[in-house]
Amino acid sequence: MLDFSHNPWLVATSLAVALMAGFTGLSLTRGANALPDARRKIVVALAAVILGGGIWSMHFVAMLGLQLPILFYYDALITLMSALVAILMVGLALLLLHFRSRSPQMIVGAGVIVGLGIVVMHYVGMAGMQLCKPVYGMLDVVLSTAASVVLSILAIWVAYDTRTQRNIVLGTVCFGFAVFSMHFVAIGLTAFAPSDVANVAGPALDNQILAMGVTLTVFLICGAFLLTGITFIAPTAAEEGRGSAQPTPLAPQAEVTPAKPTAGVPYEREGQTFFAEPSQVAAIRAEGHYTVLYLDAEKLFCPWSITEAATRLDGAGFLRTHRSYLVNPAHVSSFERKKDNGTLYFEDVDSLSKVPVSRSRLAPLREALGL
CATH class of the missing domain: 2.40.50.1020 (LytTr DNA-binding domain)
Known part of the structure; x- marks a missing residue:
């Protein structure tokens, strides 16, 4: 078996990516249930891409930080499949949360789906490694799955029990640590061994090309995070009338009469x-x-x-x-x-x-x- 270590800067970056993706996806769906079905589907699809892409990006940022004594690369097709699996499973969970009655059972079910999505994405992504194979047992998979599912249920429960800003922020922290913890629990239970045979299903994807793809994905997640974050507190400020800009009175003697509904x-x-x-x-x-x-x-x-x-x-x-x-x-x-x-x-x-x-x-x- 091969000795391995991690680049601490890339480990920290992987956690930051998971947190940014979690915040962006969870806050993007805030208010989605009030939208017409067509617009709600678009919002759910975007959130699924961001959350699923965040899971994938966090995994491969961490894998770029994995330091092994031999060279290895990835199968491009399997790597792409791992990203699509994460997006589809997160999308299924969001569809249940936004198009079905949000009962406790539905929230737990959505959390289980997200947790399983993180696990499946991880092990499919690991299966894409070439010239170096991951070695793990069934018990290792069960322990990793349990950690992922429990933390994902907690994240969905906190974020969707009450859709307040506080709950979304706490749900973001839970989601980020669910992805981060699952990955490193699984890696801690995994050994790596050299392999002379490459089981490729698609073209080779070396670490340099993977790094470029992950960097582009992380850049998009950061951009979405900034766009979402800048408007995150706006609804509350408007609701409570605490905006910094104050309207100029029309005249000292003017009396403003609140508008009344004319047609209901x-x-x-x-x-x-x-x-x-x-x-x-x-x-x-x-x-x-x-x-x-x-x-x-x-x-x-x-x-x-x-x-x-x-x-x-x-x-x-x-x-x-x-x-x-x-x-x-x-x-x-x-x-x-x-x-x-x-x-x-x-x-x-x-x-x-x-x-x-x-x-x-x-x-x-x-x-x-x-x-």
């Missing part, structure tokens, strides 16, 4: 825009720059932001119970007070079961409910 609350379905009576809407939830209406058994895309909805529905009886929620008290069936927050329940609304109430909103809510 707009929502989109099958390419058409319809309008719902405000009294029919049970709640409105922020999804990025847009919102979701809870209307009987349906969740519907609304082009308003949560701030615009609050302004336009001022006087219609809606209450801001959380920075992400507007609630129609007429549809509330019960209220539960907790230590420093609360929960509203909607027994007669099939599309909605409960809504959180933040501490700062408790007093006006209790007053409105007559408590």
